[in-house]
Amino acid sequence: MKDLPDSAERRANLKGLGCARKRVEDARFTQGKGNYVDDIKLPGMLFGDFVRSPYAHARVKSIDASAALALPGVVAVLTAKDLEPLGLHWMPTLAGDKQMVLADGKVLFQGQEVAFVVATDRYIAADAVELVEVDYEDLPVVVDPFKAQEPDAPVLREDLAGVTEGAHGPRRHHNHIFTWEQGDAEGATAAIDGSEVIAEETIYYHRTHPCPLETCGCVASMDKVNGKLTVWGTFQAPHVVRTVASLLSGIDEHNIRVVSPDIGGGFGNKVGVYPGYVCSIVATIVTGKPVKWVEDRMENLMATAFARDYWMKGRIGATRDGRITGLHAHVTADHGAFDACADPTKFPAGFFHICTGSYDIPVAYCAVDGVYTNKAPGGVAYRCSFRVTEAAYFIERMIEILAIRLGMDAAELRRINFIRKDQFPYISALGWEYDSGDYHTAWDKALKAVDYEGLRREQAERVEAFRRGETRKLLGIGLTHFTEIVGAGPVKNCDILGMGMFDSCEIRIHPTGSAIARLGTISQGQGHATTFAQILASETGIPADKITIEEGDTDTAPYGLGTYGSRSTPVAGAATAMAGRKIRAKAQMIAAYLLEVHDDDLEWDVDRFAVKGAPERFKTMAEIAYAAYNQAIPGLEPGLEAVSYYDPPNMTYPFGAYICVMEIDVDTGEWQVRQFYALDDCGTRINPMIIEGQVHGGLTEALAIAMGQEIAYDDMGNVRTGTLMDFFLPTAWETPNYQTDWTETPSPHHPIGAKGVGESPNVGGVPAFSNAVHDAFRAFGLTQTHMPHDHWRIWRTARDLGLHG
Amino acid sequence: MIPARFDYHRPDSVAAAVGLLQQHGDEARVVAGGHSLIPMMKLRMAAPAHLVDLQGIAALRGIEAGERIRIGAMVTQSEMIAHAGLAEAAPILAEAARQIADPQVRNLGTVGGNVANGDPGNDLPALMLCLDATFTLEGPEGVREVAARGFYEAPYVTAREEEEILTAVGFDRPARGFAYEKQKRKIGDYATAAAAVLIGAEGGRVVSASVAMTNVADVPVFSAAAGEALVSTDCAADAVAAAVAAMQGDIDPVEDNRGPVEFKRHVAGVILTRAIARAWSRA
């Protein structure tokens, strides 16, 4: 060959898999040129705003909107009575329950939507909200899921009176939603009872909220001339929203267009269908004018999808030398006023049965009781519907507690019980098939990176110094080895409202060798436009810089289930690779025609097909693309396009080893993260820089959750943490430095071996931070205390252990 | 998050501002940096029909840093931190102000707004008590001086009459030993407890001591007894303990999301102990 660049150089030019390519999205975001829902302004647009309940439980005796309607600029005030004739005063949730759109006779949580005011101006709408007079009669409030199950507990869901069969089996109490079980109850109990050492503890994962930078909102616009409804919104699953909107409104699905523009963070908060969307749609249909509704920060924190509120009672048994014999979990799940999770139908507690974690546990059982309380609905955020985060926190706490009971080092206990590399694919006691892993290698790498032995020595010295009165600070070493389960999921057992959880990619190669690809997912900051182009670059030989990625417009993108649960790479990423392979297969036939050889005589080399044994005879993908449009090739249709709908054969199982070193001031409860080491194994790494960014962000969320962030209620059901003054959102100042690292164990069933990483740091980070707090006090007898570990709770722990002298 | 309707005024003199306050009575509020008032308006906890902006009044801006220090009400917290003369004359100002919120808030939030606001969570009021500052108020009846130590009456209730404007704060160059120690949950948070301490020393003994506390009662707390407990001592452990005990007698914290009363009392003690140690080391 003459002057042709070699394969490596051509490969580098593609910026494909493994390239730390800069995010193509950032040019617009860093210049303030993003296009978010609230940036959309349409001629004649009206604005909606909610009257919300100040009470957590009350009867709505009357609503008087006359003063509001008299305010100039007010167009309408919608109440449940107005929606009832349309059958829209209630709507189905994504978990088999139903939910009020506007208060129908009573309110069940503080901040619940009572009336929807529509006005010509955002300010007038807010003024009118103040003028709507609602007469409430307060009812007894229950915010404790255990009290909610007492026989004489207040009846919350009067609409369910007499309903003894719920969406997930029998209901045994008026505030009971479901009981869901997995595994071998008797076997687990027997194994644990017969163990030499047993640890038993209740682990609470408090209620928190992802608080995305952009709150939820939409613009709904009904074009009465062509009968088309367009809804722009902060939707993590635009296609599902279209289907739901069609089913609810009766408008044919082809007449609905749903668009997710730029989204300022989702984290599951934007998966659900909210009353604001329904009311905006009704309002645009009624008024014939576009209607915008965007909630404010307090509304977002008080009323939209939260995360957790899981009381997990665990029992774990082991032999004296540390081999785990069995695991038993019973969970009380506080779902709030409506069960508005977004679960696959078969899994009302998501994938909580991943709770055996990274360990080879011979027998296990878990049961989850879902309960109604007077709190906001919607456990969707931060993997809440999938319950993987809860499961990881549960097992990583139970391991620590078991280590205490055994008098054993917690790192060693983990090592003894890890699923070994040679056991993969591994079927867990609760029925999952883990695709691949190499936990021992990751663990040893992590321990070595932080000089674990040295840290333990330092910690022991610190304890001695503390006892001698020379310091008031303790040192905690928080360990975690988590196993995630992502990429929902196989259509045979994963669905949302009956829609299988496949995903899709459609790619068109242009004649000059650039391309556009559209996916059924939607980025909310994950950088899809960057990474999906990289997958395609490696598959098709078209440089990533010449590939446009588009998502979020249901009129143009192929149907997909959206972005949450770290599913985009495992599912849509796979569809992307498969679509790319279809392109390549057709390209090979075109190349064979052009080179006048048989298909099988060609081999793929980075960006071209070359004749085997004669590499100077080749056709690049750009040349092939051109030929696809300008030559009549016998037996082949013109053009170069492909669509792939990917139904994953299995979930993927990313894992990681995190270690947190924390200083704790026993007198003030203040803490400081001295070191945080995070090793992630997400299979094939598409873009290391994006992975690092995802890990930094997720760890910072985890820090917030573990160390102070909560949605707290008082006994009256008032939200105590409804503003950013009290709701902890870390700034650069609170955020520690993170040391990231990796191993790479590809998924055997994914076309490119990628597993997904978006949520790993949140899943693994929370136990790492929390374990560090617990570990600091281990020498003084602490086994379990609940998050969030804010100053006063840490102080209380120290006080209760007698450390204040 | 959407404030109620209001009219906006931007007078260019104190007299004109006072005139507007007289004209509109309790319908009017002055706005300085807006970083306490505007959040309250967005929550509709305040809904003044007339907002009188002080930004256009040049006379409210100067800083004098001689033996007597005088800071105009509209000096921003950032300007106070950056001022070389103040850094030399009263370094406690910058140490305290740096612990207020974040740079964005401090770039707009003013000294006058912080002390006039009357929120026990504000940091500058306790500092002013510690410094024994006087506030200059100008109203329809003319100009008067009020001692900071007599200014704070109840949450958001001060000795300032509704038609008066706080034009400046003034105090004598303080003692050498200083510290402002604050515990908070995060950047942008008000204090769980904070302590302002000034100590003057001669020959290894305390000759003057002043102690004030932030956010541990419904008003900022000047603890004369805590200061007295330090005078004539060498700030050894027993003297510090006595000062802490005296301070504990003067505070009255309430439970909130920062924690229960017992915790806050404990933290107030720890914070004051640390503040005394630092102030003493600089005295």
Ligand SMILES: Cc1cc2nc3c(=O)[nH]c(=O)nc-3n(C[C@H](O)[C@H](O)[C@H](O)COP(=O)(O)OP(=O)(O)OC[C@H]3O[C@@H](n4cnc5c(N)ncnc54)[C@H](O)[C@@H]3O)c2cc1C
């Ligand atoms: C996120 C956040 C965090 C904060 N954290 C802290 C903190 O940690 N510590 C702290 O001390 N403060 C904190 N603040 C408050 C901040 O310092 C405010 O700037 C300050 O309290 C008020 O000053 P301002 O100039 O903004 O006054 P404004 O908000 O304009 O006014 C406050 C009040 O004082 C009145 N007023 C203002 N100026 C005058 C005057 N010259 N004469 C008479 N009345 C006047 C107004 O009418 C109003 O009632 C925080 C604010 C925010 C938004």
